[in-house]
Amino acid sequence: MFCQTVKKGAECVFMTKKGCNFNGGSCHPIIDKCEGCDNCVEYPAGKYCAIYPDPMGKWAIGGCPSATHIEETATQVAQKINPLKASKRGSRR
Numbered sequence: 191m192f193c194q195t196v197k198k199g200a201e202c203v204f205m206t207k208k209g210c211n212f213n214g215g216s217c218h219p220i221i222d223k224c225e226g227c228d229n230c231v232e233y234p235a236g237k238y239c240a241i242y243p244d245p246m247g248k249w250a251i252g253g254c255p256s257a258t259h260i261e262e263t264a265t266q267v268a269q270k271i272n273p274l275k276a277s278k279r280g281s282r283r
Contacts, residue, residue: 193217196235204243217243224249226259 193202194209195216204212219236220227224245231240239245241256248254 197231197233197238198235200231200233200240212243218246220245221249224254224257227254228258229256 191202191205191207192198193200193205195205197217202210202217204210204217210216217238220230220239224230224237224239227239229240230237242248242254245254253260
């Protein structure tokens with residue numbers, strides 16, 4: 191169904207014939223960490239995330255998984271090499 195509360199005209203899975211079933215009765219606006227993300231949409235009621243109805247909940251667990259404005263840096267962990275096994279592998283060659 192289409193949202194009738196804050197995202198008027200947008201498709202919403204929480205909207206029913208009785209109203210919005212999301213926590214609090216409507217979606218929550220974006221927080222400052224969401225600024226600059228491509229998923230933020232401007233509505234007459236304010237800025238809201240196009241994917242998540244509660245952006246603060248996504249940032250509380252460590253970061254939004256679909257944030258487009260943050261680049262994830264892959265950190266490689268140097269593996270500890272067992273010297274005994276390394277010497278055995280080297281002797282085979």
